Amino acid sequence: MTNAIAIICHLLAINLWFGGTFYSVIILPRAVSALSLADQHQILLRAFSRFFNYAWLAIVLLLVSGCWMVMNIFGGFTAMPLYVTLMLLIALLMVAIFSVIYFGPFSKLKKLQGDVTAQQGYVSQIRMLSKVNMILGLSIIIVIGGGPHFVI
Numbered sequence: 209m210t211n212a213i214a215i216i217c218h219l220l221a222i223n224l225w226f227g228g229t230f231y232s233v234i235i236l237p238r239a240v241s242a243l244s245l246a247d248q249h250q251i252l253l254r255a256f257s258r259f260f261n262y263a264w265l266a267i268v269l270l271l272v273s274g275c276w277m278v279m280n281i282f283g284g285f286t287a288m289p290l291y292v293t294l295m296l297l298i299a300l301l302m303v304a305i306f307s308v309i310y311f312g313p314f315s316k317l318k319k320l321q322g323d324v325t326a327q328q329g330y331v332s333q334i335r336m337l338s339k340v341n342m343i344l345g346l347s348i349i350i351v352i353g354g355g356p357h358f359v360i
C-alpha cells in the first residue's frame with residue numbers, strides 16, 4: 209500500500225515537473241512571441257516565478273518517493289538494479305541543472321529592470337538549460353520504461 213502511494217506521488221511529481229517545464233519553455237514563449245520583448249519578459253518572469261515553486265515541490269516529492277521505494281522494494285541503495293541507479297544519477301544531475309537555472313539566470317532576471325537585451329540573454333539561458341533537463345527526463349523515462357525489459 210505504501211509503495212502504491214509512493215509510485216503515485218512519484219508519477220504525479222514527474223507530471224508536474226515535466227508538464228510545467230514543457231509549457232513554460234516551449235508553449236508559452238511561442239504563444240507570446242508577437243508581443244514586445246519587454247512584455248514577453250514580464251509574462252515569462254511571472255510564469256517562471258510561479259512554476260518554479262511547484263517545481264521545487266515536485267523535486268522534493270520525487271526524491272522522497274524514490275528513496276522510499278528504493279528502501280521498501282529493493283532493501284537499500286546497494287541492492288537496487290542498474291536502471292534505478294541510472295534513474296537516481298540522472299535525476300540528481302537534473303536537480304543540479306534546475307538549481308543552476310534557479311540561482312543563476314532566473315535570479316538575475318528577477319533583479320533586472322528595463323535592460324531588454326540582458327533579459328533576453330537570461331530567458332534564453334533558462335530555456336536552453338530547461339530543454340537539456342527535458343531531454344534528460346525523457347532519457348529516464350526510456351531507461352525506466354525499457355530498463356526492466358532489457359538485460360542491463
Ligand code: HEM
Binds near residue numbers: 281300302348353
Ligand atoms: C526526474 C527524475 C525521475 C523520473 C523521471 C523517474 C521516473 C520513474 C518512473 C516513470 C517510474 C515508474 C516505473 C514503472 O513503474 O515501471 C519510476 C519508478 C521508480 N523510481 Fe523514479 N524517477 C525519477 C527519480 C527517481 C529518484 C531520484 C529515485 C531514487 C532515489 C527513483 C527511484 C525509483 C524507484 C525505486 C522506482 C520503482 C522501480 C521499480 O518498481 O522497479 N526515481 N521512476
